[in-house]
Amino acid sequence: MKDHKNKTPLEKPSPDQPENAAEHSAEQEPSFAEKAVSTFYDAVEVLATVSVFVLLLFAFVIRINVVNGNSMLNTLHNGERLAVSDLFYTPKQGDIVIIHRIDAEGYTHPIVKRVIAVGGQTVDIDFDTWTLTVDGKVVEESYRFLDPERRTLGSEIPLPITLGKDEVFVMGDNRNGSADSRQKEIGPIDRRTIVGKALVRIYPANTFTVFKNPFSN
Secondary structure, three states: OOOOOOOOOOOOOOOOOOOOHHHHHHHHOOOHHHHHHHHHHHHHHHHHHHHHHHHHHHHHOEEEEEOOOOOOOOOOOOOOEEEEEOOOOOOOOOOEEEEOOOOOOOOOOOEEEEEEEOOOOEEEEEOOOOEEEEOOEEOOOOOOEOOOOOOOOOOOOOOOEEOOOOEEEEEOOEOOOOOOOOOOOOOOEEHHHEEEEEEEEEEOHHHOEEOOOOOOO
């Protein structure tokens, strides 16, 4: 009979110190290459999500319009790019808006103007003092520019004028160099021709501006 008394029993690995712990740890810990690949794919996923969001934003919410001409000096200049949105937009006095369709000869591009009055309001202008009144109240126009080297432009439509329900009276900030609602070929515009409100000037980059309504509190 074999003697088992002198044999030492095999030790069982402790739960806290698993057998071959170093090898086990190496199997669980991802390598540098695996970490790099995982990080890369995470970054691509985030970039793809942001790109889709931006594309949807510009497709359905924001559009870019180019300022064509000098009718909005000194607020806007020819060639500048504006981010425009019509999401839940209702025209308000003081807003800078883009008008897409003008049934006047020669207007083939969207035009940029400022809303002077909206449906139901009455507009009058004293061209001797260049005083604008809306509903009998004088409007202080901090944005207005009068070019002393150009003749004062009057109005080809009779003033005062009370706007219809869906009409908007617009003018350029450059009052001596703007064709707008004062001209017969444009006149008060249909609010449905407004494609949106200018939110931000995005180009040139050094002129980046978020537009604020001068009459908002």
